[in-house]
Amino acid sequence: PMKALAYDQLKEFKSLEKGTGIAFSPAVYDGDTPKSKRRGIRNKSRVILTNPHALHLYLSWHKLWQRFFSNLKFVVIDEAHWYRGIFGSNVAYLLRRLQRILDYYQNPEPQFILASATMADPVEHAQKLTGREFSLVARDGSAKGKKTYFFWDTTKNLDKSQHLQTAELFAACVENNLQxxxxxxxxxxxxxxxxxxxxKVKDVASYRAGYLAEERRELEEKFKKGEIRGLSSTNALELGINIGGLDAVVIGGYPGTVSSFHQQAGRAGRTGQESLVVQVLYENPLDSYMLTNPNYLFQEPTEQAVISLDNEHFLKSHLLCAAEELPLTAADSRWFGPRCSAIAEELRKEKKLVLKKKASKTKQAKETIYIKEYHCVDKGACFQVGLSSFERER
Known part of the structure; x- marks a missing residue:
């Protein structure tokens, strides 16, 4: 779901390619990919890493991807719990649009593989997200070392702001030679x-969205090599790069869900070494509750990853995108549900789709059959629809 994760995985794939001697030309294809390299990736790569926001835009140009889509065997969705709420609901329709295009290229049954370490309802969520049936593989084979959790009450020291206390705890960890x-x-x-x-300490930097791609890659490399001992970040790295030598995590403020807490805490100790998690709790009701009830974080199951396929706003937006990718017909209820035709008709009345009739003959039929097709009026529908927003973007 994030660029940092894609580039981290790319290195693993390149190492695998080199070790096995099997050429599959892995590549990242997203907004940071130079235009000069894009055609070569589409025409040669057998493993492509991308994110939903990029895929959302590329489906309109699916003819450029005919080779790849015609031969696609596996769709792997990492960090599947991340696809929840508004974003997850939009991605669910995006994945149906993808499957519709794969079907168009006579490739209707690629295997979907979803991965997550923190999900309460993995099978149900996977089925809602993709519309496919799933089997659960739940054995955890990851390395585990002793992890110590420390809860810090910022209200005990009113002379320093809660954020300054977070920074000082961060510096103290680095000062004690903890990455x-x-x-x-x-x-x-x-x-x-x-x-x-x-x-207080050297070798500390900030990492956040908004940096140039080259700057992000450089920070990631320096942190993984230990040239930078401390990195402050938004949740951009909650799902991000795999830093095997990470010794400690400082969480400034309760992240809002049990799932996010364990995701952030799980960044440390990934190679089996002992690690430290410092949860800094701020002055608000939710943080105060966690301070007095820390066992809640370890006894309660992670939250369900809720998505909605009943929201008409989401469906309308994605039908508009789908109509630009391929004309909509009654047969598309297979992908978008029984309301597909009715909502397509609404979009026609709103003058966003136009109805055309396509003549079709089958071997069995002696006379011509006319199929209703809905076409998108304006080009660039995908640019008007944001995956993280409720309404269509203006």
Whole structure:
């Protein structure tokens, strides 16, 4: 779901390619991919890593992807729990649009593989997200070392702000030779936390969305190599790069869900070494509850990843995108449900779709059959629909 994760996985695939001697030309294809390399990736790569926002745009140009889509055997969705709420509901329709295009290229049955470490209802969620049936593989084979959890009450020291206390705890971990990742509540706080920590220790930097791709890659490499000992970040790295030597995580403020807490805490100790998690709790009701009831985080199951396929706004937006990709017909209820034709007709009345009749003859039929097709009026529907927003973007 995030660029950092894609580039981290790319290195693993390249190592696998080199080790096995099997050429499959793995590549990342997203907004950071140079235009000069895109055609070569589409025409040669057998493994492509991307994110939903990029895929959402590329489906309109599916003819450029005919080779890849015609031969696609596996669709792997990592960090599947991330696809929930508005974003997850939009991605569910996006995946149906993808399957519709694969079917158009006579490739209707690729295997979907979903992965997640923190999900209460994995099979149900996977089925809603993709519309496919799933089997659960639940054995955990990851390395596990002793993990110590420390809860810090910022209200005990009113002389320093809660964010400054977070920065000082972050600096203390780095000062004690612990490679540390500090999660902050905002981009601005990520920058400030790094700046405050730099007053006490060296080799500390900030990582957040908004940096140039080259800057992000450079920070990731330096952190993985240990050249940077501390990194403050928004939740951009909650799902991100795999730093095997990460010793400690400082979480500035309760992240809002049990799932996010365990995702962030799980960044440390991934190679089996002992690790430390410092949960810094701020002055608000939810953080106060976690301070007095820390067992809640370890006894309660992770939250269900809720998505909605009943929201007409989502369906309308994605039918508009789908109509630009391929004309809509009554047969598309297979992908978008029984309301597909009715909502397509609504979009026609709104003058966003236009109805055309296509003549068709079958071997069995002696006379011509006319199929209703809905075509998109304006080009670029995908640019008007944001995956993380409720309404269509203007």
């Amino acid at each position: 540390t990742l500090c999660f902050t509540v905002s981009r601005k706080m990520s920058e400030l936390t790094a700046r405050w920590a730099q007053e």
